[in-house]
Amino acid sequence: MPKKILCVPLDPVHDVGIKLIKSALDKRGHQTELLSPDLTMEAIVKKAAAGNYDFILVSRTLGYGVAELLARFNDLLDAAGIREKTKIVIGGKPVTPELAAELGFDKGFGANSSTEEVIAYIEEREINDSSSSVQKIKKNLAEPYSYKFFHSEIESLLNSIADKFIDWGKNKTSPGIERVRLREEILHAGDKNIQQALIKKYNDLSDAEIAQGNVKKIYPKGVREVTAEELDSLESFLRSQKSAGQLKIQHSDKHPLIFKFLGSGCPLMDIAHGKVCERWGIDGFLIINPSWEARYEGLLFGNLTHENDGTITSLENIRLIRRSLDPSTLLTVRAHRGLNTPETVLLAGKAGADLTKINLVYGSLGAGTDPIRLGVDGLEAIRLTATYGIPFDIPGNDELSGVPAWKTLAGLLINVMVGVKLNAKPILKPLFCYGPHIVLNSFMEKNFIDYNAAKILALREIVDCPIWPGEPIAFMTQSEERVQSANATSYHASLAASLGVDAITIASTDEAYSRGPIAITSRIDSIRAVTDAFRFVGDAGFKLTPEAEKYKNDLIQKIIEVLRAVDEKDNLPEAIYSGLLGDQNDGAYPGKFGAGTVSNKVR
Amino acid sequence: MKIIGIVGTAKNTGKTTSLSYLLSEAYQNKINFGVTGIGYDGEEIDNITFLPKPRLFFNAGTIITTSKNCLESTDIKFETLVKTEFKTALGEIVIVRTLSPGMVVIAGPNKKSALNEVISQMKKFEVEIIFVDGSLNRLTPLSIADKLIFTTGASRNTSIDFLVEEMKVIQKIFSFPKTNNQIQSSVISLISERGKYEISSGSLLDLDDVNEILQKIQNSTNKIFIPNLISQKALIELINNLFAARKNAIELILDSPISLLLFGEPASTSNTINLIDAHPINITYLNKPELTAVTVNPFYPKPINHSFKPEYIDKNLLLEQMSSNLNVNVFNLKDSGENKLFKECIAW
Numbered sequence: 038m039p040k041k042i043l044c045v046p047l048d049p050v051h052d053v054g055i056k057l058i059k060s061a062l063d064k065r066g067h068q069t070e071l072l073s074p075d076l077t078m079e080a081i082v083k084k085a086a087a088g089n090y091d092f093i094l095v096s097r098t099l100g101y102g103v104a105e106l107l108a109r110f111n112d113l114l115d116a117a118g119i120r121e122k123t124k125i126v127i128g129g130k131p132v133t134p135e136l137a138a139e140l141g142f143d144k145g146f147g148a149n150s151s152t153e154e155v156i157a158y159i160e161e162r163e164i165n166d167s168s169s170s171v172q173k174i175k176k177n178l179a180e181p182y183s184y185k186f187f188h189s190e191i192e193s194l195l196n197s198i199a200d201k202f203i204d205w206g207k208n209k210t211s212p213g214i215e216r217v218r219l220r221e222e223i224l225h226a227g228d229k230n231i232q233q234a235l236i237k238k239y240n241d242l243s244d245a246e247i248a249q250g251n252v253k254k255i256y257p258k259g260v261r262e263v264t265a266e267e268l269d270s271l272e273s274f275l276r277s278q279k280s281a282g283q284l285k286i287q288h289s290d291k292h293p294l295i296f297k298f299l300g301s302g303c304p305l306m307d308i309a310h311g312k313v314c315e316r317w318g319i320d321g322f323l324i325i326n327p328s329w330e331a332r333y334e335g336l337l338f339g340n341l342t343h344e345n346d347g348t349i350t351s352l353e354n355i356r357l358i359r360r361s362l363d364p365s366t367l368l369t370v371r372a373h374r375g376l377n378t379p380e381t382v383l384l385a386g387k388a389g390a391d392l393t394k395i396n397l398v399y400g401s402l403g404a405g406t407d408p409i410r411l412g413v414d415g416l417e418a419i420r421l422t423a424t425y426g427i428p429f430d431i432p433g434n435d436e437l438s439g440v441p442a443w444k445t446l447a448g449l450l451i452n453v454m455v456g457v458k459l460n461a462k463p464i465l466k467p468l469f470c471y472g473p474h475i476v477l478n479s480f481m482e483k484n485f486i487d488y489n490a491a492k493i494l495a496l497r498e499i500v501d502c503p504i505w506p507g508e509p510i511a512f513m514t515q516s517e518e519r520v521q522s523a524n525a526t527s528y529h530a531s532l533a534a535s536l537g538v539d540a541i542t543i544a545s546t547d548e549a550y551s552r553g554p555i556a557i558t559s560r561i562d563s564i565r566a567v568t569d570a571f572r573f574v575g576d577a578g579f580k581l582t583p584e585a586e587k588y589k590n591d592l593i594q595k596i597i598e599v600l601r602a603v604d605e606k607d608n609l610p611e612a613i614y615s616g617l618l619g620d621q622n623d624g625a626y627p628g629k630f631g632a633g634t635v636s637n638k639v640r
Numbered sequence: 641m642k643i644i645g646i647v648g649t650a651k652n653t654g655k656t657t658s659l660s661y662l663l664s665e666a667y668q669n670k671i672n673f674g675v676t677g678i679g680y681d682g683e684e685i686d687n688i689t690f691l692p693k694p695r696l697f698f699n700a701g702t703i704i705t706t707s708k709n710c711l712e713s714t715d716i717k718f719e720t721l722v723k724t725e726f727k728t729a730l731g732e733i734v735i736v737r738t739l740s741p742g743m744v745v746i747a748g749p750n751k752k753s754a755l756n757e758v759i760s761q762m763k764k765f766e767v768e769i770i771f772v773d774g775s776l777n778r779l780t781p782l783s784i785a786d787k788l789i790f791t792t793g794a795s796r797n798t799s800i801d802f803l804v805e806e807m808k809v810i811q812k813i814f815s816f817p818k819t820n821n822q823i824q825s826s827v828i829s830l831i832s833e834r835g836k837y838e839i840s841s842g843s844l845l846d847l848d849d850v851n852e853i854l855q856k857i858q859n860s861t862n863k864i865f866i867p868n869l870i871s872q873k874a875l876i877e878l879i880n881n882l883f884a885a886r887k888n889a890i891e892l893i894l895d896s897p898i899s900l901l902l903f904g905e906p907a908s909t910s911n912t913i914n915l916i917d918a919h920p921i922n923i924t925y926l927n928k929p930e931l932t933a934v935t936v937n938p939f940y941p942k943p944i945n946h947s948f949k950p951e952y953i954d955k956n957l958l959l960e961q962m963s964s965n966l967n968v969n970v971f972n973l974k975d976s977g978e979n980k981l982f983k984e985c986i987a988w
Contacts, residue, residue, distance in 0.1 A: 079871040083845040105650055108679075108776040111750070112902055115780040116895070117843045117869040118826065120751040134709070137729035138680035141750045141778055145729050 040067045040091040040159055045081055046074040047097040047110070054128055055096035061152045062159065082113050085123065092159055093119075095142075096128045104140060111141035128155070149284075173283060173320070173365035175391070176294060178503045178539050179428040179462035184453070185501045188593070194600040195454035198609065202451075203458060205608035206416040210638045211631070212242050212334050213414040217379040217421070224387060236338075243335020250337045257329065259344040260337070263305065268340065271305050275361055278312060283363070286318040286564060288571040293533050294540040295567060296369070298509070300325030301554050302343035304354045308361040313557055317564045321367030323394065323542065324358065326350045331375025331404060332630050336384070350381055355388035367391045369430065372418055373400035376410065376631045379417040386425025392464075393427055395419060397455070397609065398448030398618050399435040402625040408610035410631030419459045428462035432508045439473040439624035442492055443595035448618045450596065451609065453502055464503045464539070467492040469529045470512035473624065480588065485514065486532055490581050491588030493536045498593060506533050509544035522546040523562045527570035534571055535578030543567055641763055644985055645772040645785035645929065649806065650796035654937035654973065655774045658791055658981070660696055661973050662771060665982035667699055674703035674767040676758055677748035678782065679775025680710075680730060695743045696773075702738045703765045705758050707731045707747040716742030722761050726754045735761055746773050755781040769986070783896035785929045787985060792962075793937030794953040803958070804965045806906035807934055811966055812913055813900045814931035819893045819924035823865050830856055831863040842868035850877045857882065865893040867926075872903040872912050879919055889920035896927040933969045933984045936962050 044059045046052035052074055059069045070088070072081060085093055093114070097107060107127065114120050124143040128150070137145025146155055186192035219239045226232040240248035250256040286295050297314055299307040299322045311322055327347030330336070340353045348354060350370055359368055369392035372381035378395065385393045397415040401408040422429045431452040433445040449465050456463035469489045475481050480488040493504060510529040515522040523546045533541045547559035603612040612618060619625030644662070648655045659675075666673050675696070698704060698716070707730040711718065722735040730747045735758070738744070749755050755772070762770055772785060782788060790810060792803050823829065828844060830837040830853065839852045844866050853864070882890075894900065900923075903909040916923060938955040941948035955972055963970040971981050 079845050079873070082843070082869060086841070086843060086845070105777045108778045109902070109904065112778055112780040112898075113869055115751050116899065116902055117845075118867075121753060134729045135680055138707070138747050138750070139775055141679050141775060142729055143727070143750065 041089065042067055042069045042092045042094060042159065043085055043088060043090045044069055044071040045093060045095045046072065047095055047107070048074060048129075052096060055094060058094060058128065058152060058155050061156060065156060065160070067159065078110055078113055081110075082117050082119065085114060085119050086117050090123050092124050092126060094126045094128060094155075098129050099131050099136075107140045107142075115141075126155075126158070173363070175365045175367060176320070177428075178294070178392075178464055178505065182503050183501045184457045184463075186499065187501070188499045190597060191450065191499050191593075191600060194597070194604050195450055197604050198451055198600065198612075199454040199458050201607065202412065202455060202609040203416065205610075206413050208638050209413045209635050211410055211413050211635045213376050213379055213410070213631075214417050216242050216335060216377070217383050217417065220380055220383055239335070244333040247333050247335035247337060251335075256337065256341070259302075260341055260349065263340040263342050267305060267342075271308065271357075271361070274309065275312075283315055284318040284568070286320075286568045286571060288575050289534075291534075291537060291576070292571050293505075293530075293538050294320035294367070295530075295564070296321040296323055296367070296505075296507075296540060296542040297545070297560060297564075298323050298325050298542070298548075299358065300346060300348045302327070302345055302348055304340065304342065304348055304357050306554065307348055308358055310555070310557055310560060311358065311362050311366070314560055314564065315363050315366055317561055318568065319366070319564060320540070321369065321391070322358075322362070323369040323371060324348055324350060324355065324390075325371055326374070326381075328374075330377070331406065334376050334631075334634075336377050336380060350384065352384045352388055355384055355390060359389045369394055372429075373397070373411070373415065374404040375400075375406050376414070376634075378406075378411065378414040379421055382418045382421040382425070382427075382429075386421065386427055391427060393418075393422055393429045394432060395422070395429045395452070396431045396433070396435075396448065397452055398613060399432060399445075401610070401613050401628050402440070402619045403435045403438050405628035406630050407632035407634075408613040408627050409635050411628070412608070412610045413635050414631075416455070416459070419456050419461045422456075422462070423460040428464050428503075429456065430464040430466045430505055430507075432466040433468050434508055435619050435625055436468045436470060436472040436474065437512060438619070439477075439622075440619035441474045441595070441623065442467075442472070442488075443592050444599055444618050444623070446492060446496065446592060447596045447599035447603070449496075450499065450600070451603070453500060464505050465496055465500075466505050466507045467496060468508065468512060469506040469510040469533065469541075471514045472512070483582070483584065485528070486579055487582055487585035488588050489529070489532060490536060490579070490585050491592055493538060494585065494589040495592040495596070498589070499596070503539045505540040505542070506538055507542040509542045509548065511544065515544065515546075515549050517549075519546040519559065519562055522549075523566035526563045527566035530567040531570045531574040532579055534574050641768060641770070642787060642986075643759060643770045643772060643785045644787045644789065644932070645782040646774045646789050646791060647779060647782055648774050648777055649790065649792040649803075651776050652795035652937075652939065652941060653791040653793045654935055654939075655791050656696065657937070657973055658789055658935050659771055659773050662982055662985065663696065663698070666769065666771075669982070669986075671769060671986070672767050673769040673771060674705070674762045674765065675746060675771045675773065676705035676755070676762065677746040677773035677775060678755055678778055679750055680707075680728075680745070680747040696746060697741070697743055698738050699741050700738050703735065703762055703767055704738060704744060704746065705733060705735045705748050705762060706744060707733055710745040710747045711736065714742060714744050716740050716744060721765065724749075724754075724758060724761065726758070733758065735765075737765070748773070749781070752781040752783065756784050759784065779898045779901055783898045783927050783929065787932040788929045789933050789935060789981070789985070790931065791935045791937065793958070794940035794951075795937065798940060798953050800953065800958050800961050802906070803936075804961050805910070807962060808965055809906045809910045809913065810901065811931060811968065813897045813909075814929075816897070816923040816925060818928035819891070819926060821863065821865075821891075821893060821924075823893060823926065825865060826867055828853065828867070829863075829865040830858070830861045831865065832858055832860040833862070834860060837861075842866075844870045844874045844878065846871065846874055847877060850874050850881065853878060854881055859886070859888060861890065862888065863891045863893055866899070867895055869902065870894070870899050872908060876912060876915060879915055879921070883919050887920070889922065891922045891924055892916075893924050893926060896925050896929065897931075899925075931968055933971060933981055934962060934966060935971050935973055935981065937972070937974075
């Protein structure tokens, strides 16, 4: 039944909101009347008394003294007997249910309220208090893709490279692989004594710094156990959170998912930041571990906190973060750095993480692990991603050292083909960055669009595979200034949206310059900037210049050249050692951690 | 059973502080009481200034009216006695009995008729006093109280002269008596020995209402009853026009002192009261709460760089000026006025 509604702008300037509501109510067939904003309270009361309205909607911005004015308005309506049959509603940016109640209104709508909520209230339908928010459904990034290769020569080269590499690794093992077997047994051991014996074996296969932590609780510098009190306080923090629902960053379903890093060192801090970011619409997080974790054989056990950058990827920490986040939030655990790559994938799978991160090339060149060791461990890790059904993303961050984009992209494609052959679901992660090689060669002299777009177009022409530019987007275009940093992120996000990629990773505005833990406000800065950018770009896009096409063709040609050279080598690690995927001139050095630890499997 | 309401002249004048002192004294004197509000108060942080505010502490066994949402955020145990039909911006209003001690945020019904209904429900639980916590400067629902405590202070205005003048006007408004007449009408009624004329509106708001009265009023009319709202401007029009051609006295029966308090600014209200005094008009009320006490609070939130910081005016001068100009008790609760305030309230 249509309602009779009086719309009262008590504010001479800010009456746009109430006009929008009026228009929406008119469309629904309600009988509305909008008063001019210059009437006295008594004149409004007179009008309200004569009109027999079902609702009076008042809009007013707040400042000191306005509360008393609005309370008096309600008093006048009450004294005039109008409230007996008419509901009085306030709308305005700072309005909360508490404030509406304090001022004496029957209902209040604030900055996060939607027009639909107001209409539902007027029509006396059930209102979902969080109807301005969305119920998220967890997305499987890999699902829509066939992993079909479109470029026959590249496909044939990759087939050859991947087959040789898989064959090369077939009979090899490493302490990392031995530990992953032990870890599986530890997790499945029913008998405590057997479990203790297995843990002892595990620690024997670990470096002293790790074993000492697991056995004697003497941890590497800056690491300590999270106390029971801290865990209790986390529980009470999580319990105290009102189920507020989530906002949506994407303006269209075609816009990419948005990921952020977690890795403050403290899992509790990560969770607090994660919960806030979830509320603002973040779709997923990547747990980043401390750089030293990659250099040691073995992983620490337990809920641990680390006073420097990087959160320790113990099973307990991943589990804690996973269960504290919303079930719809995607969680990625970085595995490809270092000597614990397969075990980290196992833990990610066991803890319910959704994705992991492996790049056999970048992990060897930019992150310090011996190429042979990472080759053997990486193969096992990729197999484990298939076992646990978790896609792995392949970050192309070697570009940041100075490696040319075509070498990085060739490396990503090798990982994709290896993944496909091992029944895994790889995700391409080319960088959206102003990398050193790009700077030196003036590829982005005219704009930041063509070259970034060319990478996506080139990969799309080669393979049907999910693409997730990272990591984070806008790398090396951000400055210390927060507005500039948020802008840079939002421009790159717009480009990603217009190119229709699947996901992007965004930095906080202080990420590159925080000199310590990232501030939560800086996280929100970039989320809000991207939300606005997506609203701005919508289903429109960027017009690339003819240079983009040239860059794309050039990239494909050079990728073929790199792959041809790699294919001439006996196996992938040899190609990495010989600098084909990044050499010293590119700022890339084969890593040394774990060198000499690979052995043949005992049959 | 008495209903004691707390009315503020503005936000942050000390309503919740006053109530909290009264509750603690009532507990000490082992009085069974109930508490309700007329909106929402008792939050930890002020909704507008973001400065800390006192919250209300209750012992087990207290009857409280509040909203369901407010009970969700409390740790106390309680039993629900009545689920009312009233809904507020914070959810359904319920009457509960506390089963354990603790802090509760009070959020009561937001209109007079609903407050009246809630209080009659609360009376069933053998309470000797019902305290009604005010909200901001809201007045209308509190016309049903037996006694009112006014809280005023620097948050209303930092000028002591202004505050004193305002309270003098309020005191004057409360000095008019309760009517001896029993009238039940929802519209303005013109009453004489011969009968009653009714006009279409329940409120006296503008010239149309004034003209309708002037057309229907007789020389024999000796009472005008206005059940709802009066605009100051319309009342002045009525007085000036009515007494241009009339000498007979008239009794102007209003719902309660709150009808005149709703005029707003004290200076203009004072002029209107003087105008009434200058004519043969006897103001009376259908409902007449007693002005029991005034509490003064030197605190005010001072706006600084887009936020607020606590600031104070001269507390001694405020108390002294207010006391010497009023003939009701004036207290500064922070200076040991609580005991006297309670005694003043329960002295019936």
